[in-house]
Amino acid sequence: MDLEEEAYNIIRRHKDGVFQNVIWKELDIDSRKCSRIVKKLLDKDLIVREVGVSNGARTYLLKAKEEVKEKYDLLLAGEMFSSCTGCSFDCEPEYCGKLSEWIGNLRAEESGELQEIEEIEEAEENEEDFRDQEEAEEGV
Ligand code: SF4
Numbered sequence: 001m002d003l004e005e006e007a008y009n010i011i012r013r014h015k016d017g018v019f020q021n022v023i024w025k026e027l028d029i030d031s032r033k034c035s036r037i038v039k040k041l042l043d044k045d046l047i048v049r050e051v052g053v054s055n056g057a058r059t060y061l062l063k064a065k066e067e068v069k070e071k072y073d074l075l076l077a078g079e080m081f082s083s084c085t086g087c088s089f090d091c092e093p094e095y096c097g098k099l100s101e102w103i104g105n106l107r108a109e110e111s112g113e114l115q116e117i118e119e120i121e122e123a124e125e126n127e128e129d130f131r132d133q134e135e136a137e138e139g140v
Contacts, residue, residue: 005081007037017063019054077105
């Protein structure tokens, strides 16, 4: 995950907005670098920025745009953005390691969901078996 994605995830986590100085501290980068990352997110129209004051210092309050967030989710495999998001390389997708890795994460996430469904189904079957056993014992 690159810094831009991490910054965006931090902003998304704070539904009421987060001060820009919190982001650069959390990412352990300097404020100028953070400003460049924020500018990229603003240019992509993913966030909004308001002037604010944090601990007496002038900073910006950043918020994720909800309607864009939903579209952004489609580009995520777990916490990881699609490798093609913002990619400007000339590419041959069939040979791209980044894309293969992202697809691998999609598969891993899907198998995790399948495992969860299987566990729920197994628990339901066990509960049915238990009820059948109880009914059989009462009938005896
Ligand atoms: S397939 Fe690879 S090179 Fe092509 S756009 Fe996606 S990440 Fe970039």
